[in-house]
Amino acid sequence: MLAFMTYAERYYGKLIGYFLDHFKICMLTMFFSILIAVPISLMLTKHKRLSKGVMAVLGAIYAIPSMALFAMLVPYMGLGTTTAIFVLVLYNQSILVRNTVAGFDSVDKMAVESAVGMGMSPWQVFSKVRLPIALPVILSGIRIAMIATIGSATIAATINAGGIGALLFDGLQTMNFVKMIWGTILAASFALIFNMILEKLEKRALLKARGEYIPRKAKNK
Amino acid sequence: MTAVAVEFKNVCKHFPEAEVNAVSHVSLKINQGEFITILGTSGSGKTTLMKMVNRLHDITSGDIFFFGENINSLPVVEYRRKIGYVVQQGGLFPHMTVAENIAVVPHILKWDKEKIDARVDELLEMVGLKKELYKDRYPRQLSGGQQQRIGIARAMASDPAVMLMDEPFGAIDAITRENLQDELLRIQKALHKTILFVTHDISEAFKLGDRVIVMHEGKVQQFDTPDRIMLHPANDFVAKFVSADDVMKKLQVLKVHTIMDGLSIKTSNQLAVAHVDDTLETLLKLFMTSSTQTVLVKDDKDKIVGEVSWHRLSAIAS
The missing domain is CATH 3.40.50.300 (P-loop containing nucleotide triphosphate hydrolases)
Incomplete structure (x- = not known):
């Protein structure tokens, strides 16, 4: 216990560094994942026929063990963060696209038809009607993908991507329990905190989409 | 126009x-x-x-x-x-x-x-x-x-x-x-x-x-x-x-003004009054409850504009 605290005291800068590296990898991964998943989902919502094929491909990618995919890509993309993020973005597509499509499908057809018929531009139909109603289901996908990314990103340390994984593997190789425990605590609390934050956002989006949301100032009246 | x-x-x-x-x-x-x-x-x-x-x-x-x-x-x-x-x-x-x-x-x-x-x-x-x-x-x-x-x-x-x-x-x-x-x-x-x-x-x-x-x-x-x-x-x-x-469908759909005639009798308060836009079904009820031979017809401004005889209404059935 004492060693455990001393380590943090002596190397807190290092711990924060690992954490920030991990945070950066996860955030970049999520940013690109969403950027790619939303257009794919919108296309699949419009062209239902493509859906089966695309989902099968994304599902197959998701089924490849991450170590195998990392190993396969290193010869082409080299070691480091870029390759790691590329792989993690690929993995996320299956989860994100599935949820995003389900989200857009859950929007009442009549509401969309009304929106178009009353003269909303395609962007207005998307931003004012389809997205706010689909948002809770999309956020639920983002939450699951985020948790998966935080976990998988630790494995990315094997290809020199850095992050909490580096601490864990380092500890594992030298049988340094203190390092291992700190790695575990950091990774787990990172995942738990994000799960909580995204769950809150998801709940709020759900209440809004259903028309049950009461703003705080109205509650205090 | x-x-x-x-x-x-x-x-x-x-x-x-x-x-x-x-x-x-x-x-x-x-x-x-x-x-x-x-x-x-x-x-x-x-x-x-x-x-x-x-x-x-x-x-x-x-x-x-x-x-x-x-x-x-x-x-x-x-x-x-x-x-x-x-x-x-x-x-x-x-x-x-x-x-x-x-x-x-x-x-x-x-x-x-x-x-x-x-x-x-x-x-x-x-x-x-x-x-x-x-x-x-x-x-x-x-x-x-x-x-x-x-x-x-x-x-x-x-x-x-x-x-x-x-x-x-x-x-x-x-x-x-x-x-x-x-x-x-x-x-x-x-x-x-x-x-x-x-x-x-x-x-x-x-x-x-x-x-x-x-x-x-x-x-x-x-x-x-x-x-x-x-x-x-x-x-x-x-x-x-x-x-x-x-016949029943006609009575439900047709309006009084389609079979209305011009006023031929002196307006009398004793007669029942229907609205031009009432259905013939409503008119029929009026005939049955008032037991008259003629019903007067008024417009939106409550002005008497015509009349309908029982004979005229029953002709719809034929």
Whole structure:
């Protein structure tokens, strides 16, 4: 216990560094994942026929063990963060696209038809009607993908991507329990905190989409 | 002379992979201020015909004119804002309050806030909902009938000259439906909107429509007033569809003014009085309860304008 605290005291800068590296990898991964998943989902919502094929491909990618995919890509993309993020973005597509499509499908057809018929531009139909109603289901996908990314990103340390994984593997190789425990605590609390934050956002989006949301100032009246 | 609001010129609609045209060679003119109902069974092309007006469906061939302008020459999004659109069950946005729903088009048109607020209040009053109670509610907190009232208010927000209504009362219980029909008639009489109203309900089509378009297999079978459709159906299909040979149906649909004669007797207070727009069914009840040979007829201003004899009414049956 004492060693455990001393380590943090002596190397807190290092711990924060690992954490920030991990945070950066996860955030970049999520940013690109969403950027790619939303257009794919919108296309699949419009062209239902493509859906089966695309989902099968994304599902197959998701089924490849991450170590195998990392190993396969290193010869082409080299070691480091870029390759790691590329792989993690690929993995996320299956989860994100599935949820995003389900989200857009859950929007009442009549509401969309009304929106178009009353003269909303395609962007207005998307931003004012389809997205706010689909948002809770999309956020639920983002939450699951985020948790998966935080976990998988630790494995990315094997290809020199850095992050909490580096601490864990380092500890594992030298049988340094203190390092291992700190790695575990950091990774787990990172995942738990994000799960909580995204769950809150998801709940709020759900209440809004259903028309049950009461703003705080109205509650205090 | 009234302007032509919507004109169809030899309009056809063909959906890909369909064997026959959904709408086939339709030509007709709808005058400004007319309440037009489009009547037909499902698959008759009635909804397709209407959705071509606001370009939710593209025209395959032919032209539609909106106050003289070819609709395909107008920018589609801006054009749609000139037309009110009401769908079944209202199509309200569940994540917006009643006030936000109604304000959608004014908001897009960038009206200032005070003007939008005033308009929302005015519209809520028009559709018979108390603004203090309903403004901040969400659609899910409303009954089907109330949702449809908001749907109508929303479609009227920017005061469009033309309204399209796609079976708006289809999923609403009979009593509420009657009320909504009466309110819609009242609003239309006050505001002289041009309304195209799709329905499969014959009574509804004949009650609301100044003129009725009867559709079948993509073609207009007859486009005329309810009285003339009932008394002179254009073909066997129309006759069968509206049950033109059914006396009870005639009594329910025909209005007093179709069989009214000029005043021949001195006005007497003892006689029963019907309204020109009452149905013959109401008139029949009046005859049966008052046991007279003649009923007087009054107009909207309570002026006696004619009379109907029992003989004249019973001639309907033959």
